[in-house]
Amino acid sequence: MFKNIPFHRVNWVTSSFLIGTLFLSLTAVPLYIWNFGLDWFQCALFFVMLCACGFSITLGYHRMFSHLAFRGHWSVRLFTLIFGAGAFENSALMWSCEHRTHHKFVDHDDDPYDINKGLFHAHVGWLMFKLRPVLTYENVTDLQKDKLVMWQHRHTQTIAVLVAFVLPAILGYAWDGWSAALGAFLIAGVARVVFLQHCTFCINSLCHWIGKRPYSSRCSARDSWITAVVTFGEGYHNYHHEFQHDYRNGVKPWQFDPTKWIIWTLNLVGLADNLRRVPSEKILLAELGEAQRRMETKLECPHLTDGARAYFTSAYERLQATATEWAQLKTAQMEITREMMGELREEVRHAIESLKLRDHELARVAPNA
Numbered sequence: 029m030f031k032n033i034p035f036h037r038v039n040w041v042t043s044s045f046l047i048g049t050l051f052l053s054l055t056a057v058p059l060y061i062w063n064f065g066l067d068w069f070q071c072a073l074f075f076v077m078l079c080a081c082g083f084s085i086t087l088g089y090h091r092m093f094s095h096l097a098f099r100g101h102w103s104v105r106l107f108t109l110i111f112g113a114g115a116f117e118n119s120a121l122m123w124s125c126e127h128r129t130h131h132k133f134v135d136h137d138d139d140p141y142d143i144n145k146g147l148f149h150a151h152v153g154w155l156m157f158k159l160r161p162v163l164t165y166e167n168v169t170d171l172q173k174d175k176l177v178m179w180q181h182r183h184t185q186t187i188a189v190l191v192a193f194v195l196p197a198i199l200g201y202a203w204d205g206w207s208a209a210l211g212a213f214l215i216a217g218v219a220r221v222v223f224l225q226h227c228t229f230c231i232n233s234l235c236h237w238i239g240k241r242p243y244s245s246r247c248s249a250r251d252s253w254i255t256a257v258v259t260f261g262e263g264y265h266n267y268h269h270e271f272q273h274d275y276r277n278g279v280k281p282w283q284f285d286p287t288k289w290i291i292w293t294l295n296l297v298g299l300a301d302n303l304r305r306v307p308s309e310k311i312l313l314a315e316l317g318e319a320q321r322r323m324e325t326k327l328e329c330p331h332l333t334d335g336a337r338a339y340f341t342s343a344y345e346r347l348q349a350t351a352t353e354w355a356q357l358k359t360a361q362m363e364i365t366r367e368m369m370g371e372l373r374e375e376v377r378h379a380i381e382s383l384k385l386r387d388h389e390l391a392r393v394a395p396n397a
């Protein structure tokens with residue numbers, strides 16, 4: 029059973045942590061609940077810690093640090109660095125370095141969590157086995173200039189232990205003594221770390237496995253509301269891989285993307301700015317292009333019945349007509365804009381000229397004015 033495991037490549041520290049915390053969650057946590065029960069405090073603390081650490085990964089590590097999709101106030105950066113460490117997913121610097129590499133080499137050998145190596149590898153196998161070369165951090169030199177990022181990078185493990193285990197235990201003790209402290213350590217600490225880790229690991233595994241590819245079939249990333257629920261809104265991964273600098277993943281109004289809603293709210297209260305958005309026209313063009321590509325693939329299928337072929341041909345022609353109309357409208361719009369810009373430029377030039385003339389007049393009539 030174990031003969032196929034490449035033991036020489038096992039990352040023992042990471043593997044022991046992942047397996048050890050999972051083991052405790054499946055044994056000690058049910059035992060504690062059996063003996064002491066579960067009150068609302070333990071449930072609330074689990075949920076609060078889950079959200080604080082979870083959004084620190086999606087909003088902080090992912091969208092703010094890895095993709096610079098918006099600029100966060102120092103308090104937002106500090107919060108996400110502290111609670112992001114509590115997710116036990118390494119420092120923001122290392123996370124961003126690996127994630128930027130993932131986007132650059134997606135589905136290829138240099139992709140750290142390449143889905144072509146299997147669902148297990150993309151989910152957790154890449155962490156358990158040392159398949160990757162040593163990181164050089166060449167793609168995160170911008171983040172290395174951030175003092176808060178570098179402070180967190182130097183002390184990640186200490187902050188992680190304090191936030192993930194010590195903080196819940198202290199809060200539990202304050203709530204109801206030693207038994208509540210043990211419960212908080214096990215439930216809001218250990219079980220929450222395991223649950224959250226697997227939620228965010230799903231971004232690398234399930235988001236490249238389940239769902240549709242409405243924006244581009246060039247890579248394996250997919251859009252799915254199921255994975256969006258599990259990953260705090262990161263499930264619209266096909267959109268994300270196509271437009272990685274957009275602060276939104278669920279770009280349609282009905283899509284579940286709580287990370288986007290929080291960024292939008294932070295912007296509203298002045299804690300985030302420079303929110304990057306892809307123009308809706310560009311998004312629609314990507315969808316149109318992908319729909320055309322899908323139709324072409326269907327029409328190339330030799331086993332298509334005559335009825336199906338006629339249906340797909342008419343749909344394809346409708347799409348082509350829409351694309352052509354779009355292009356014509358765009359050209360016409362650009363023409364109009366160009367003309368308007370020309371007129372505007374002329375008006376500005378006249379205004380400047382008349383201003384100069386008046387200045388000249390004034391200087392002549394009242395030389396000392």
Ligand SMILES: [Zn+2]
Nearest residue numbers: 231232249265
């Ligand atoms: Zn991805």
Ligand SMILES: [Zn+2]
Nearest residue numbers: 127131268272
């Ligand atoms: Zn990303």
